[in-house]
Structures are given as C-alpha cells and as structure tokens.
Amino acid sequence: MGGGNQEAVKQLQTLMENVDDEQLKNTFQIMHQGYQTETLIRFLKARDWNIAKAHKMLIDCLNWRVENEIDNVLRKPIPMDLYRAIRDSQLIGMSGYSKEGLPVIAVGVGLSTYDKASDKYYIQSHIQLNEYRDQVILPTATRKHGRYIGTCVKVLDMTGLKFSALNQLRLLTAISTIDDLNYPEKTDTYYIVNVPYVFSACWKVVKPLLQERTRRKIQVLQGCGKEELLKVMDYASLPHFCRKEDSKSSKHHALGNIGNCFSFNHAFHQQLYNHIKQQSIIVESISPIRQGSFYVDIPEPDPDDAKIAKTIETEFHKLENQKNGFTNSLNGLRVNGH
Secondary structure, three states, X not given: OOHHHHXXXXXXXXXXXOOOOHHHHHHHHHHHOOOHHHHHHHHHHHOOOOHHHHHHHHHHHHHHHHHOOHHHHHHOOOOHHHHHHHHHHOOEXXXXXXXXXXXXXXXXXXXXXXXXXXXXXXXXXHHHHHHHHHHHHHHHHHHHHOOOOOOEEEEEEOXXXXXXXXXXXXXXXXXXXXHHHHOOOOEEEEEEEOOOHHHHHHXXXXXXXXXXXXXXXXXXXXXXXXXXXXXXXXXXXXXXXXXXXXXXXXXXXXXXXXXOOOOOOOHHHHHHHHHHHHHHHHHHHHOOOOOOOOOOOOOOOXXXXXXXXXXXXXXXXXXXXXXXXXXXXXXXXXXXXX
C-alpha cells in the first residue's frame, strides 16, 4: 500500500473516531471483527480511494445496519420448511477453500428460480449468508492460517440460463445493490463456468461498462472450468457442477444431496442453519427479540449499476426477439415446405 493510500486510511480512521453515535460505533465493531484498517481499505477501494466518498459510503452502510437490525439477522431463523424451499430455488453454498485459504462460494445463477418464497425471505437468507461468512467463516479461516483472510472466491454456474431470467432481474438487482453498498470488496475473484450463448452475448455488451477494478476480478472459463479451478483449489473444494465427467459415477451418485453444496443437507447449510437456531435460543433466553417479518430497506443502486442492469435487460430482449424471429422463420419454412 502506497504512502498516499496509507494517508487516506489514516484520514478515514480519524473521521470514524469522531463519530459520536454509539449505535453506529457498536455496529462498526461488529462489522469489522477487530480488523478496522482492512475494513476501511475495502470502502476506500470501492470508492477509488476518494476519502469523502468512502466515508459517506461507510456511514450510509452503518446507518443501514442499524435501521434494519442487521446485527440481529443471525438470530432470526427462517422456518425450516421455508428455508428448504429457499435452498432449492436460490442456489448458493460453500464448497470448500482455495489453496490460499479463501472460502469458495458457489452460485447457481442459471438454475435459480426464486419462485418458492417472497422476496423478503430471499433477501434475508442472502444477508444471513453474508453475515455468517463475515462473522464466522472468515474469522475462523484467519485464525487457522495465522493471517488476515477477508475475502472469498465465487464460482458462478451459468448452466440453464434462459431468457426467463429477466423475471428475476429486479430481485437480483436488489441483492446486488445490498452487496455493492454494504459488503464491498468481499470477493477476490469471480469464476464464471458452463457459459451458454445467452451469457456470452450479454457479456460482450456488459463487460465494457464495468469498472476496470471489477473487470480484473472476473474470469470466464472454458466449459465447467475444472482444469483452471484446480490451479487455485483442491479437487475436494470444487463445486459439484465443476466435476462434469463424474456426474454419472457411482461415487457422485452416492453423495446425493450431501455432495451438492446448494442443498439444505450439505454440511455448510446445516452449520449455518444450526448456528442461527442456537443464536436465537441464546438471545431469547436473555431477552426476547422483537418478532415479526424481516424487512430490509433496499438502497438505491449506484447509477452505473442501474445502467448495467438496464443494458442486460435490453440485451436479453434483443436476443429473445432474435430467437423468436428465427423460430417463426423456421415455422414458416415448415408450413411452405410442408
């Protein structure tokens, strides 16, 4: 970190020390988990080292946490049947660790349907996963390796991505906005695998709109990405959808849902759900948590992010129209040619 960047960290630290709101101070401590400098650096990076913008972003984030009781989100279990339904339709999980000790988060982008629960539960579940990563997974990895580990790698599976994904764009934009504004710079690298034509066509248009800092993090891999991913993680940590040639093996079949890191039965989700249940019991025994639905204010997306979402929507519509036009042409040929 250069001298200018060190000075920026010091100035932001001074600004944060002058915050006199106790609630904001408390939620900041919970958020940085003892790694204040590293947290300040994340927000500075997210705002290209502009101190005033990073300070505003951080204060806005802390206010969001207080107003939405984010510090209590790991004490509010989603009913088990509903949680199972969420796991079947919001495909995300943790498959292991990279060789550098970073958690490997797998996301089934193409096959997620988000149609088995209301939006608020998908958002609650996503925030719970973020908080569990930040409060449990990353601190545990840091202690194990004896050095700070504050980011993860994500493997995004585009299998099954269809034009109908447009139906989920509003919810996905809301989740992405929450991550961008309140959990910045938590992902080291995005690996995108099993890419269909729909994604490839959109990627050409969207890629130039991304900030250079974001573009550098994204790697679109050939096929299921197995060969490239094995350079950064062991076989045991590969997400199940990156083991294509093993899909029909008896060993893979025997693993069933336990080997599928999206499944409620996978060890990661079992640990996460049990942690939330235990926290709720502990807190309930001390003082009852306010009951009721969990609603989160969705921040306004960054103008650049809103532009990207609109571009994706426009591109999907173009591709869908092309597909329909091609299909109509074929039907016309069949009619004319009997």
